[in-house]
Amino acid sequence: MKIHLFGAAGAGATTLSTALGAALGVLYFDSDDYFWGPSEVPFTVRCPAAERNALLARDLARSPRWVLSGSLVGWCP
Numbered sequence: 001m002k003i004h005l006f007g008a009a010g011a012g013a014t015t016l017s018t019a020l021g022a023a024l025g026v027l028y029f030d031s032d033d034y035f036w037g038p039s040e041v042p043f044t045v046r047c048p049a050a051e052r053n054a055l056l057a058r059d060l061a062r063s064p065r066w067v068l069s070g071s072l073v074g075w076c077p
Contacts, residue, residue: 031070
């Protein structure tokens with residue numbers, strides 16, 4: 001089971017995904033944790049594409065059951 005939830009900013013995808021992951025007892029991932037790099041002001045420095053894609057692929061491969069929130073549109077060609 002792999003579930004990917006996304007929606008407009010503020011629509012509740014993260015909240016729903018977190019709750020769903022907890023209710024199902026599966027791993028939960030948020031695309032923002034991969035897209036954005038560490039910075040003093042959050043959400044201002046993008047993680048390099050190759051790095052974020054590799055990190056996300058590695059984490060999703062940890063289990064056949066997970067919930068992912070956030071849009072991945074435009075990450076890859």
